Amino acid sequence: MIEEEIKPFESASEPQRRTTDFRPLDSRVVKLWRVSCLIGFGVLLLSLLIPVVAAGVAEPRTLVWLAVAWLATASAAVWFCLWYPPRLYRSWGYRIDAKVLETRSGRLFQRARLLPLSRLQHVDIERGPLERMFGLAALVLHTAGTHSANIRIPGLEAAEAMRLRDHLIEIGGDDAV
């Protein structure tokens, strides 16, 4: 077997590593995140409404204050659901070269994850009802790793997700552990 010369780290300018720019997610994901955020908070707030009303009926004087507190919480939640998704969207990006898939995400705590494509075990496409409504899909990449065994790229355009999956399966997929 031919043992090729391995360059030390100092001259680690591997020829196949051409840095490309990060690709953004599909911009419809902002809407998706807003809707799912509103639904999540909505359920929570509505279930909070029951004890609020109950307490208000039992002690009518507190009703005003409880209602004010509830409304304040609700408007804060709505504001957050409108404010946060576009920022999260801007922080998200992914790029693929011949060997590595890289994602970056997070606003306050930023992280970049790099997945050597030959370590890819399998690729899933996830489409919930909301995602189907917006024509989006999430790509989930599984490795044999422990802590970040799967990497999820949300909010891809459905056809793009399929294309990406086929591409990844084609170039990746050396199962050995």
Place this chain on the structure above:
Amino acid sequence: MQSESLAASVFEGRLHPLTIAFSLLKAARGIIPAMSLLFFGNKVFGFMLLMAVVASTVATALARYFTFTYRIEGNELITQHGILERKQRSIPLERIQEIRVEQGVLHRVFDVVDAKIETGGGGGAEASLSVLSRSEVERLRRAVFERAARVRGEAGAGQGEERVAVAPGRVIIRRLGLKDLALLGLTTNHLISALALAGAIWNFAEDLLHDSFYKRAQETLYRESSRFFMRDAAPAVALALAVALAVILIGMIFSTAIAIIRFYGFTLSLSGEDLHRRYGLLTRRSSSLPRRRIQVLKIEEKLFRRLFGLATLRADTSGDHRDKEDDDSGRDVLLPITRRSAVDPLLRIFFPDFDAGPTGGAEVAGGVEWRRVSRLAVRRGAIKGAVVCALAAAILFAANWRMAALWPLALTPLVYFVSVANYRNLGYMLSGRYFCARRGWAGRSTHVVPIDKIQAVEVHQSPLDRRLGLATLSVDTAGQAYTGGGPRINNLPIDEAREIAAALAHRASATRYIGDRRSRIENG
């Protein structure tokens, strides 16, 4: 050709006849409590119940022995048992990580063993063959690993890879004598062993002694000690010291005894590609793992061991499941104790293509060497420590309003020295095939990861990291049950972290497994 004859030959086997005796013995432990029914409950009913239990146990044991078979068919090891409902399990040969063997005292009398077949999946043993004769296990092990090697050889045949079919003789890498084991025991954390011992004695005594005895002992002790302490403080201090010393001494004796019982006759050897371990005074255990299956190796230098220049080696294969039992049975360590200076030559045995510099030295000229993180780490560590000290002082002061409560502030200079020491020990080493990371000052741990075992790389930045231009780099591998997670290095300059991450990911992606652990770099 040899491979053809191997493929043609049929491998089949059955359990040892003593299986019946051992299963009955195991079941007997469950039956004995039921016997009490005979003496206390309704005698006729109790007797019938007991007979029913005994009969069903005997039937199960017989059925297990007579129906249990295993065979190798194609590339799978198949176990099968059951009369009405036939249970069959197929394990692909190339997924078998190791065949672990345990031999209790009674097993040794009859020269039989329990064999457990481990695969990469979490959740413990895939199949348990209990009991087999020793020679049968050897036969099984040889059959499994030779065939598995052949399967891999075929997979790599297209690449022109040649493989040695038959493993050469066994080479002993390390044997631990009583002196080593005593050292191992003495450097364990004694307080914990002493407490465990005290707990065990307490439990034991509680069963034997009557409650009133405790009460009397407690009263006497209290009376005597208060009279004793009234006179003078000095004897009290002396007594307390003596008690502490006694506890530590007992702890030392106890942990040495445990070390000897657990690891007596520890032998680590290499035959072909497989590392074998054999150890144990009462229960003899042996296991083997192919060295190319090592995903992460951890060189652990805990406080006491570090002081004496000793280290423990742990290794993870791809299973990620850890049992409490693993720690008690010593499965979690590859080599319980070794001189730190002997680790580097050992690394070259575990990883024949190890190409990084010495792992022990601080700075070594020539070749690949340790690199440090940003100097900002010192400032950061010191500030963090100082804040903790200040908070502790504030809380204590708030509690009793005395100047003396501010003593944690005096620790602040110490905090600085600790962060300098931590900084000196935090670092990484990246060679063509290996990535090493090291952290910790009082207790230091070094992770060695073959780059072809890297599953993912992550660069993480907290808001504070961003302000300082730093980042944390972590490397993910399969199976981190015994090494406590893969390498993680914080306080790296962000550009350097990105550069390393990209280099690691690209090199990992370019390597594949072909037959033996020899990786190949492709230019694409």
